[in-house]
């Protein structure tokens with residue numbers, strides 16, 4: 001199979017940018033000047049990592065950079081296709097960018113996921129199209145004689161093609177340079193015995209790619225240089241009369257997969273606790289130890305923070321301001337109430353409009369990609385990832401923080417704001433970094449996503 | 461917080477045949493497994509989680525699924541494979557008879573009681589191995605036909621709180637799953653034998669009476685559903701046979717009066733008049 005760098009890279013000229021470095025091809029576009037610097041970064045990452053099989057390294061670096069890229073990143077869209085060690089392809093797409101392999105009916109978009117689309121594919125023999133638009137005219141232009149070897153040029157579409165006369169044939173000599181026609185054998189080349197899988201996706205693109213391939217073939221026949229390499233031996237037997245129907249292409253293996261049944265288990269666990277009161281503290285300690293051992297997020301080990309409160313007659317720790325025990329409902333005797341240090345119970349629930357519910361017993365970061373916040377990465381805060389299709393939720397949008405017995409909502413400097421409506425009151429917008437105390441029934445809205453705070457005392 | 465609703469044609473290297481249902485943080489599909497699994501079965505059930513998960517969360521999920529798969533019980537579904545692409549998914553055996561919630565053919569009362577007993581035994585086996593299921597509902601008691609005899613198999617280990625720490629109730633499906641959750645858990649308690657036995661009681665009640673412990677819950681208004689569950693006491697349907705009603709009551713009981721182990725629940729189910 002032709003080396004990745006031996007592939008011809010046809011382009012369609014456009015307002016975007018096509019770049020190629022050893023082992024990687026990138027197509028990118030900016031919708032605003034605010035994203036120009038981000039575009040430069042993408043190209044720099046590709047260039048710095050290029051050479052050999054940079055696919056996984058590029059995907060990793062792009063993901064890590066995207067997580068922290070600042071303002072204007074939403075105006076950038078780009079896609080990279082790069083070689084991996086196992087002769088595969090690493091595909092990384094952000095925003096409205098498509099990767100098409102017409103012959104395999106593969107059509108992957110950067111819009112498939114909220115953040116980015118990241119795939120490992122088996123590299124096909126057939127053309128690979130990386131496009132800012134699937135507009136037929138744009139792809140038509142890629143049928144020209146262009147062949148980008150290394151560098152950055154204006155363009156909207158890159159088509160990676162086998163050098164030679166058609167898909168699956170010929171190998172380019174490594175010393176070949178841009179612009180020279182690919183060498184081909186002087187005799188007609190054996191045609192494939194069976195037609196390729198019929199096009200199943202994007203007919204316009206497929207047609208355009210076929211044109212590109214045909215043009216490539218015509219060009220090559222007209223300008224065939226002398227034979228420069230040994231010919232493939234002629235077929236020893238005629239092709240079978242009735243070739244078997246082409247099997248559907250196997251799907252690329254997933255990014256990660258792990259066998260479950262029959263796989264070894266790291267260690268035997270002790271039987272589950274009954275859940276009675278006496279066992280709770282012990283179980284909590286055991287869980288902390290287990291969490292540390294398992295490498296679970298650190299917050300699991302930091303549960304049940306110590307807070308001062310009043311005890312009810314049955315020994316439940318309560319907010320000194322409450323008149324009734326939130327656990328058992330009995331009246332608190334405030335006069336004898338001495339402040340006691342104890343484990344703070346959960347302070348309520350965040351009930352999202354989707355029904356997903358979080359227990360308020362730790363601090364949370366809410367957003368489209370809360371895991372990019374270093375407090376989440378370090379385990380100090382938990383993440384509530386929010387799926388967003390309108391672009392109105394920031395990566396890190398808002399925080400829910402526990403302070404003593406108060407639950408606070410804080411806007412994390414979001415682009416589109418955090419709105420709060422206490423029960424029976426109007427919506428108001430928080431200023432960046434402004435915090436507001438959540439009370440029973442307070443509604444909070446970020447983009448199209450909203451949740452209600454339910455406090456345990458409020459429901460009794 | 462959920463993805464779009466279209467059924468994909470593939471998920472990782474699985475070929476999707478149809479959607480089977482939603483619940484507990486994701487969707488179930490009937491799918492053709494990839495050759496790499498070396499399975500002789502034509503179909504598997506593929507659970508695809510609705511939310512993005514990190515690599516670390518995926519690894520926690522894999523550890524939990526492997527622990528689940530290592531538990532020796534004929535009443536637990538077999539899980540084959542976990543994959544991570546855009547989403548986390550895992551493949552398990554496909555059981556064409558559906559679940560106690562939506563069986564593909566009418567079930568006799570004795571078959572329902574058998575399946576419930578099997579689910580309780582499966583839960584006990586998990587507990588003895590240090591695992592909590594976390595989401596026992598009629599929809600997670602799947603049905604297998606062993607030579608004309610119905611067997612219940614517990615499926616869909618609740619991974620939500622493991623994948624997204626702090627997550628108590630999952631959104632996909634309906635808010636209805638709140639009626640199978642011990643209110644103590646909604647209040648922040650972690651899964652234990654005690655909360656699991658509550659869920660078994662609620663599952664038994666629904667499977668035998670056809671109604672939930674809180675009557676009709678507003679499925680599309682999760683806040684109201686949670687308020688109703690927290691503000692009202694569960695009500696056992698008056699048509700339930702006395703021995704079944706007593707069993708459900710003992711599963712829901714407060715304090716020390718609650719049944720102690722899932723094995724005891726199974727034993728009580730075995731004694732209920734068929």
Ligand SMILES: [Zn+2]
Nearest residue numbers: 312316325328
């Ligand atoms: Zn109390």
